[in-house]
Amino acid sequence: MTLKAQFDHTNCAECPIRHRAVCAHCEKDELEELESIKYYRSFEAGQTVIWSGDPMNFVGSVVSGIASLTQTMEDGRTQMVGLLLPSDFVGRPGRENAPYDVVATTDLVMCCFRKKPFEELMVTTPHIAQRLLQMTLDELDAAREWMLVLGRKTAREKIASLLSIIARRDASLHSSGTVGPIVFDLPLTREAMADYLGLTLETVSRQISALKKDKVILLESKRHVTIPDMGRLMEEAGDDSDGGFLV
Amino acid sequence: MTLKAQFDHTNCAECPIRHRAVCAHCEKDELEELESIKYYRSFEAGQTVIWSGDPMNFVGSVVSGIASLTQTMEDGRTQMVGLLLPSDFVGRPGRENAPYDVVATTDLVMCCFRKKPFEELMVTTPHIAQRLLQMTLDELDAAREWMLVLGRKTAREKIASLLSIIARRDASLHSSGTVGPIVFDLPLTREAMADYLGLTLETVSRQISALKKDKVILLESKRHVTIPDMGRLMEEAGDDSDGGFLV
DNA sequence: AGGGTACTTTGACCGAAATCAAATGGAAAC
DNA sequence: GTTTCCATTTGATTTCGGTCAAAGTACCCT
Structure with missing residues (x-):
C-alpha cells in the first residue's frame, strides 16, 4: 500500500495517528516525515509496554489489541486509569517519563514514532498539536466521566x-x-x-x-x-x- | 498597568493565561489581539459559572478564588471532577457545550476570552495550542491520579x-x-x-x-x-x- | 445580647462490598 | 482420558463507610 493510497479520509487501521492526527489537513511531505520516524512494536498479552517513571522515547497509537494504563501503590493496590483501544493515542509530547504503567491487556500492536522528531514535527506542523489537543480533551472528558463512576x-x-x-x-x-x-x-x-x-x-x-x-x-x-x-x-x-x- | 509591563516572565496574577499560555514566546500584536477579546467575570461563592450541556462561548482562566467541575447524576449524587485554582484554565476550544457544571466554590474572578476569536488566534498562533496541550496533559495526569484515590x-x-x-x-x-x-x-x-x-x-x-x-x-x-x-x-x-x- | 442560619461534629445502627475460603469450569498439556 | 492450570463462581463472615439523627459551634444580622 502506498502513501498516496492511505492518504484519504477512510478509516486507516494500520496507522491511526496518521489519519486522526494528520491526514485531514497535511501535505505529502509531512506524511513522508512521519513515515520516516515510524515503527511498529508487538506485545503479548500481559507484557508491559513501559513502566511508570521510565524514560519514554516514543509516542504512538494502538493498531490492534488493548492496552491499559495502570497506577500502582506500594502495597500492590492497582487502579486502571485508562483503556486504550485501537486508534487511541499514547504518549506525552514534551515529557520525559511515563506517568503510569502501560500494559498489554491482550496481544497488542502499536504504531510508534520516535519522540524527538515527532516533537519537532509538531512545531513545524501546527495542526498536529491542535489535533492532539482535541484527542487529549476527549481523554480528559473520559477520565472525568470515570471519576463519577469510581466515586459515586x-x-x-x-x-x-x-x-x-x-x-x-x-x-x-x-x-x-x-x-x-x-x-x-x-x-x-x-x-x-x-x-x-x-x-x-x-x-x-x-x-x-x-x-x-x-x-x-x-x-x-x-x-x-x-x-x-x-x-x-x-x-x-x-x-x-x-x-x-x-x- | 500597561501591556508592556505585563509582558515578562514574572508571575502575572491578573491574567494568568497570558503568562502561562502565551507570554513565553508571543509577539506584541498577539497580546493585543488577546487583549481585545478579553473580559472579566466575577461570581459569588455558590454561583454556577456554567451548567453542564449549556453552550459555552468562552474559554478562560481563574484569576482568584476556586471553581470546581462537577458531574451530577439524575438522583442527585454528585462527583467533583476537577478543582480549579488560580491560573488554571477552563474551556474546550473546538467544543460547543460544557461537559460538566462549573461552580464557584469561593468568590471567584475569571479572565475570559470569547471562544470564536480565541480559536482563530489558536490557528494563527501555533504555540497557544502547544501550551494548551501541555496544560491539558497536566490536567489529565491529575485526573488519573485522582482515579487512583477514588478507586483504591x-x-x-x-x-x-x-x-x-x-x-x-x-x-x-x-x-x-x-x-x-x-x-x-x-x-x-x-x-x-x-x-x-x-x-x-x-x-x-x-x-x-x-x-x-x-x-x-x-x-x-x-x-x-x-x-x-x-x-x-x-x-x-x-x-x-x-x-x-x-x- | 439574642436569634437565625449554615457548617461541623458525634453517636448508633445498617448494609454493600471486601475478605477469606472452597468449589467449579474449561482449555491446553501430557 | 486425565492431569494441570487458570479463570471464574459461589459461600460465609467481617468491616468500612453510609445513613439517620441529634447536638454543638461560629458567624452574621438586626
Missing part, C-alpha cells in the same frame, strides 16, 4: 457502565446500527474489570451474575456477552439515556 | 491525599520552602471535600478528627490547618514520598 456509583452500576462503554466502542468499530441487540466478546478478565472499576474480582463476578439473572445481559460463555436492550443497560448504569461516554 | 484509597487516605494536594498547591503559591510546617486555610467545606473524594460529609468530618487526634494535622479552627510533617501526611495518603501530584 454502586458495584452494579459500575459493571453496567463498563459494559455499556465496551459495547458502544465495539458497536462503533463494527459500524453496526444502534438498534437491536449488541453482541461482543469481553476483552478483559474479571480481575482487569475490577482494576478498572475499583472493585474486587469477586464483586465483579457477583454483579455480572446478578445482571445475567435479571436478564440485563445474556452470557453464552463467560466472555461472550449479548445486550438485548442497550437502553436498559444504560438505565442500570445510572446514565441518562443519551449517554456521552468516551474511552 | 481508604477514607483516611483520601482525606490525607486531598490535604496534601491543597497544602502543596498552597505552598507553591506562596513559594515557601518545602521544609518546616505548612499552614493554610481549607478553601472547601466538608461537603465539598466529600464531593471531591466520593465520601459523605460525615465520613470526612470523622476522618479529619481522626487525623487530628493522631497529630497528623493540627486544627486551630475548623478550617485552619497546620501540617507539622508533610512526609508523615504523605505516608498517610499512601503516596511514595516524592509525590508527583498536580491539580
Whole structure:
C-alpha cells in the first residue's frame, strides 16, 4: 500500500495517528516525515509496554489489541486509569517519563514514532498539536466521566457502565446500527474489570451474575456477552439515556 | 498597568493565561489581539459559572478564588471532577457545550476570552495550542491520579491525599520552602471535600478528627490547618514520598 | 445580647462490598 | 482420558463507610 493510497479520509487501521492526527489537513511531505520516524512494536498479552517513571522515547497509537494504563501503590493496590483501544493515542509530547504503567491487556500492536522528531514535527506542523489537543480533551472528558463512576456509583452500576462503554466502542468499530441487540466478546478478565472499576474480582463476578439473572445481559460463555436492550443497560448504569461516554 | 509591563516572565496574577499560555514566546500584536477579546467575570461563592450541556462561548482562566467541575447524576449524587485554582484554565476550544457544571466554590474572578476569536488566534498562533496541550496533559495526569484515590484509597487516605494536594498547591503559591510546617486555610467545606473524594460529609468530618487526634494535622479552627510533617501526611495518603501530584 | 442560619461534629445502627475460603469450569498439556 | 492450570463462581463472615439523627459551634444580622 502506498502513501498516496492511505492518504484519504477512510478509516486507516494500520496507522491511526496518521489519519486522526494528520491526514485531514497535511501535505505529502509531512506524511513522508512521519513515515520516516515510524515503527511498529508487538506485545503479548500481559507484557508491559513501559513502566511508570521510565524514560519514554516514543509516542504512538494502538493498531490492534488493548492496552491499559495502570497506577500502582506500594502495597500492590492497582487502579486502571485508562483503556486504550485501537486508534487511541499514547504518549506525552514534551515529557520525559511515563506517568503510569502501560500494559498489554491482550496481544497488542502499536504504531510508534520516535519522540524527538515527532516533537519537532509538531512545531513545524501546527495542526498536529491542535489535533492532539482535541484527542487529549476527549481523554480528559473520559477520565472525568470515570471519576463519577469510581466515586459515586454502586458495584452494579459500575459493571453496567463498563459494559455499556465496551459495547458502544465495539458497536462503533463494527459500524453496526444502534438498534437491536449488541453482541461482543469481553476483552478483559474479571480481575482487569475490577482494576478498572475499583472493585474486587469477586464483586465483579457477583454483579455480572446478578445482571445475567435479571436478564440485563445474556452470557453464552463467560466472555461472550449479548445486550438485548442497550437502553436498559444504560438505565442500570445510572446514565441518562443519551449517554456521552468516551474511552 | 500597561501591556508592556505585563509582558515578562514574572508571575502575572491578573491574567494568568497570558503568562502561562502565551507570554513565553508571543509577539506584541498577539497580546493585543488577546487583549481585545478579553473580559472579566466575577461570581459569588455558590454561583454556577456554567451548567453542564449549556453552550459555552468562552474559554478562560481563574484569576482568584476556586471553581470546581462537577458531574451530577439524575438522583442527585454528585462527583467533583476537577478543582480549579488560580491560573488554571477552563474551556474546550473546538467544543460547543460544557461537559460538566462549573461552580464557584469561593468568590471567584475569571479572565475570559470569547471562544470564536480565541480559536482563530489558536490557528494563527501555533504555540497557544502547544501550551494548551501541555496544560491539558497536566490536567489529565491529575485526573488519573485522582482515579487512583477514588478507586483504591481508604477514607483516611483520601482525606490525607486531598490535604496534601491543597497544602502543596498552597505552598507553591506562596513559594515557601518545602521544609518546616505548612499552614493554610481549607478553601472547601466538608461537603465539598466529600464531593471531591466520593465520601459523605460525615465520613470526612470523622476522618479529619481522626487525623487530628493522631497529630497528623493540627486544627486551630475548623478550617485552619497546620501540617507539622508533610512526609508523615504523605505516608498517610499512601503516596511514595516524592509525590508527583498536580491539580 | 439574642436569634437565625449554615457548617461541623458525634453517636448508633445498617448494609454493600471486601475478605477469606472452597468449589467449579474449561482449555491446553501430557 | 486425565492431569494441570487458570479463570471464574459461589459461600460465609467481617468491616468500612453510609445513613439517620441529634447536638454543638461560629458567624452574621438586626
